[in-house]
C-alpha cells in the first residue's frame with residue numbers, strides 16, 4: 375500500500391494561522407507587534423527569492439518587515455555595524471542573516487553578533503548549546519518544522535529508532551538533537567558513513583538532509599517508516615528531493631513530497647520563532663509551537 379503523504383502546505387497554513395492569532399493577541403494586550411529583520415548581503419538570486427518569501431509571510435501574519443540589504447562587496451565591518459544596530463533596536467524582535475554569504479565574509483563571526491534572544495534561525499552557539507543541553511531556546515526552523523510535521527501525523531518518537539542523514543549545523547545536527555530530546559534513539563549518518571542503507575533500514579523515522587538528489591531509495595527504508603525529505607534540488611522537470619519518491623512511497627508508511635513537504639514548514643516555523651522571540655523580549659511566557 376502506498377504511504378500516506380505528509381502535507382507540509384496544510385500544516386504550515388495551520389502554524390501560520392496560530393502565529394497570526396498569537397500576534398493579534400500580543401498586540402491586543404498592549405505588546406509590540408513582532409519585527410523581523412532579514413539581512414541579505416549581495417544578489418544571489420536564490421537567496422533573493424527566499425528572503426522575499428520570508429518578508430511577505432511575515433507581513434501576512436501582522437509582523438513588521440524590517441529588511442536590510444547590503445551590496446555584495448560590503449565589508450565585514452559594514453555587516454557588523456548593521457547587525458549591531460539591529461541587536462540594539464527594540465523594534466527588532468528577530469534577526470535572520472541569510473546564508474550563504476559572499477566568500478570574503480566570516481559567517482561565524484557575524485552570527486556571533488546576533489543576540490541569542492533574537493537568533494530566529496537558532497544558529498548561534500548559545501542556542502545550539504541550549505538545544506544540546508535540553509534547555510529552552512530558539513530552535514533552527516527546518517528541523518523544528520520536521521518535528522511539528524511528525525507530531526501532526528502522530529508519529530511516536532519516544533523509544534523510536536530515528537536516523538538522520540546529514541550533520542550540518544543548519545539541519546542535520548539540530549534535527550538529531552531535537553529527536554534525542556523527544557527520547558528517540560538517534561543514528562546520525564553523514565558522508566563518511568560506511569553503509570548508509572544498513573543504518574537507515576533500521577529507522578522508524580528517517581530524516582534525509584544530505585543535498586544529494588535521489589540518495590535514498592526503497593531499499594534503504596524500513597517498511598512502514600516515516601520518511602522526511604529535506605533536500606531541495608531544481609532539476610529540468612521541477613523540484614526534487616534526496617529521496618527517490620515513487621519507489622520509497624511503496625515501502626514507507628508516511629512520506630513528505632517535494633515540493634509541498636518540509637519547504638513550507640521552514641517559513642512557518644520562522645514566523646513561530648519570531649513570535650517566540652518577541653514574547654521573550656517582552657517577558658511573556660513561550661506559547662508556540
Ligand code: NAD
Pocket residue numbers: 516539540541542543544545546563564565566567570583584585586589604605606607636637638640
Ligand atoms: P549541507 O551541504 O550543509 O550538509 C549536507 C550533509 O549531508 C553533510 O553533513 C554531509 O556529511 C551529508 N552528506 C552529503 N553527502 C552524503 C552522502 N552521500 N551520504 C550521506 N551523507 C551525505 O546541506 P544542508 O544545509 O544541511 O541542506 C541539506 C539539504 O536540505 C539541501 O538539499 C538543502 O537545499 C536542503 N534544505 C532544505 C530546506 C527546506 O526548507 N526544505 C532548508 C534547509 C536545507
